[in-house]
Amino acid sequence: MEMQIQQEEQKSNAQDTILYTFRLQDQKGVKVDVCLISSQGFNSFVRFEYQDGRSEGIQWRDLLGAVVQNKKIDIISFPKRVQKRMFKKIENRFKEVFPFNTVNQAENVEQVLPTGEVKSIDLQEVKYIIQEFSQQKETSLFINIVSNNRVQKELLIFVNPHSGKGQAQQVFNRVKDLFEISGHSYHVVETLYRLHCFDYLYEISSEKLFSYYGIVSVSGDGTPHEIVNALLLRSDREQCLQMPIGGIHGGSGNALPTTMCNISGEYNTPECAAFIIIKNQTKKIDLIEFERENIFNKSTHPFQLSKRLYSFLSLSWTFVSDLDLGSESLRFLGETRFEVYGFWRLMFLNKYAANILFSNSSDLNLPEINQQISEQDLSKYKIEKNQLFTFFYLSNLPWVSEQYQSFPLAVVDDGLFDLIYLTNEQSRFQMIKTALALDNGSFFDKEKQTVAKGYDLKYQKVRSIRIEPINPSKSGLYSIDGERYQAEPLQGTVLPKILSVFCL
Numbered sequence: 141m142e143m144q145i146q147q148e149e150q151k152s153n154a155q156d157t158i159l160y161t162f163r164l165q166d167q168k169g170v171k172v173d174v175c176l177i178s179s180q181g182f183n184s185f186v187r188f189e190y191q192d193g194r195s196e197g198i199q200w201r202d203l204l205g206a207v208v209q210n211k212k213i214d215i216i217s218f219p220k221r222v223q224k225r226m227f228k229k230i231e232n233r234f235k236e237v238f239p240f241n242t243v244n245q246a247e248n249v250e251q252v253l254p255t256g257e258v259k260s261i262d263l264q265e266v267k268y269i270i271q272e273f274s275q276q277k278e279t280s281l282f283i284n285i286v287s288n289n290r291v292q293k294e295l296l297i298f299v300n301p302h303s304g305k306g307q308a309q310q311v312f313n314r315v316k317d318l319f320e321i322s323g324h325s326y327h328v329v330e331t332l333y334r335l336h337c338f339d340y341l342y343e344i345s346s347e348k349l350f351s352y353y354g355i356v357s358v359s360g361d362g363t364p365h366e367i368v369n370a371l372l373l374r375s376d377r378e379q380c381l382q383m384p385i386g387g388i389h390g391g392s393g394n395a396l397p398t399t400m401c402n403i404s405g406e407y408n409t410p411e412c413a414a415f416i417i418i419k420n421q422t423k424k425i426d427l428i429e430f431e432r433e434n435i436f437n438k439s440t441h442p443f444q445l446s447k448r449l450y451s452f453l454s455l456s457w458t459f460v461s462d463l464d465l466g467s468e469s470l471r472f473l474g475e476t477r478f479e480v481y482g483f484w485r486l487m488f489l490n491k492y493a494a495n496i497l498f499s500n501s502s503d504l505n506l507p508e509i510n511q512q513i514s515e516q517d518l519s520k521y522k523i524e525k526n527q528l529f530t531f532f533y534l535s536n537l538p539w540v541s542e543q544y545q546s547f548p549l550a551v552v553d554d555g556l557f558d559l560i561y562l563t564n565e566q567s568r569f570q571m572i573k574t575a576l577a578l579d580n581g582s583f584f585d586k587e588k589q590t591v592a593k594g595y596d597l598k599y600q601k602v603r604s605i606r607i608e609p610i611n612p613s614k615s616g617l618y619s620i621d622g623e624r625y626q627a628e629p630l631q632g633t634v635l636p637k638i639l640s641v642f643c644l
């Protein structure tokens with residue numbers, strides 16, 4: 141009996157609430173009620189109820205927006221589809237258009253109120269409400285926005301023509317109408333030189349910056365690296381950290397959009413990355429704050445003068461940074477450059493001597509980089525003293541590039557970065573085996589959350605780390621978020637859940 145009551149209760153909770161109903165006419169002249177519906181669990185959708193008895197619907201998640209032209213309104217959904225073209229299978233989101241006219245070619249649309257009364261409403265208003273509806277997950281929020289404050293959502297979008305194979309502008313052209321359909325306006329800045337994106341965001345007034353709703357980069361990972369650093373080095377950084385950032389695949393690595401697509405359960409495409417941004421849902425992820433001992437003192441640039449440096453993605457050194465940065469001249473090959481150059485690098489392996497210490501404890505705080513760590517604290521760190529490193533990789537994101545899920549155990553908001561490394565103590569065979577498993581991180585046992593059997597890889601979750609190359613001038617380069625930095629004494633502490641990113 142109790143069970144039956146519970147079931148009844150669940151049933152009534154699951155009832156749909158019709159929020160808005162507009163009366164339109166389809167292409168054949170059949171009247172249709174377009175109902176914006178919220179069901180339990182904020183799972184909204186649009187239902188088309190035709191007067192000839194048919195009905196169909198669009199899930200909230202798939203609803204893109206609406207376009208109005210000459211008393212006609214197209215309601216557009218953007219569902220996931222798998223298309224077969226020749227021998228290729230294409231997995232992406234594709235637009236589906238539901239075209240409607242106003243009833244009797246009227247200027248306005250009929251809104252059917254819950255009481256059954258009919259109210260006249262402007263077509264542009266209908267478009268606006270559908271666009272808002274496509275973005276608001278919570279019904280209460282949706283109702284507020286429709287009735288009260290209308291904030292124009294303008295995005296600041298950086299397009300880096302230098303990224304990857306130089307295709308970022310073409311990629312942006314592929315997705316820009318998605319922003320328009322969903323009611324987002326945008327201001328595009330094409331980056332003209334190295335660090336242009338940093339300069340733009342570092343110098344812009346607070347008033348102008350916060351007039352934007354979020355910041356997007358159509359690029360690789362170097363441009364979001366500049367975005368993050370510019371925002372965190374500004375005096376108004378606390379407010380900056382409220383601004384979500386998003387990436388769309390325009391470079392060769394694209395770890396940021398790849399990770400966000402995967403976490404959001406989307407296909408890994410520029411269309412899906414843009415779709416995530418359009419949906420206006422956000423998540424806070426970790427960053428690492430590095431402190432450098434030496435700054436690039438010949439420069440007057442604020443970024444190169446800063447002792448603080450922020451990373452959302454990774455720091456690689458030894459084999460991995462050699463691979464990432466040494467293969468720059470093969471950029472025209474796209475992502476294949478890593479495979480081609482990797483084989484060559486494995487044959488001529490660099491080994492760099494360093495002292496490294498790290499900890500996953502949140503109770504330990506590193507002193508300034510040029511200061512000694514107290515004896516008492518030192519004993520609490522894991523230390524690798526005077527070791528020859530052949531492989532060293534620290535990452536926050538599971539996907540370090542589009543094809544490489546090298547850190548399947550990394551969690552973007554656990555307050556920890558994942559560190560893997562090998563020293564001279566491990567055999568060259570182990571080194572090759574590890575390098576060959578970088579694409580899918582199969583050196584990890586995902587179930588046991590440890591290093592897989594047969595691998596001699598060192599793995600630690602890290603909250604703070606100090607790296608001291610013994611001979612910095614002969615220690616190659618660090619690749620931080622894919623950007624080159626001289627390998628020099630450096631220490632970092634994770635800032636948990638601090639960066640807002642677009643994510644479903």
Ligand SMILES: Nc1ncnc2c1ncn2[C@@H]1O[C@H](COP(=O)(O)OP(=O)(O)OP(=O)(O)O)[C@@H](O)[C@H]1O
Pocket residue numbers: 300301302303304305331332333334335336359360361362363364366390391392393394395621622623
């Ligand atoms: N017009 C430009 N000319 C030269 N360099 C530029 C220009 N615009 C931006 N840059 C620089 O391009 C560098 C690389 O950018 P980005 O990381 O976005 O692309 P990528 O290196 O191809 O991608 P990935 O990091 O994913 O491999 C950044 O350091 C940025 O400062």
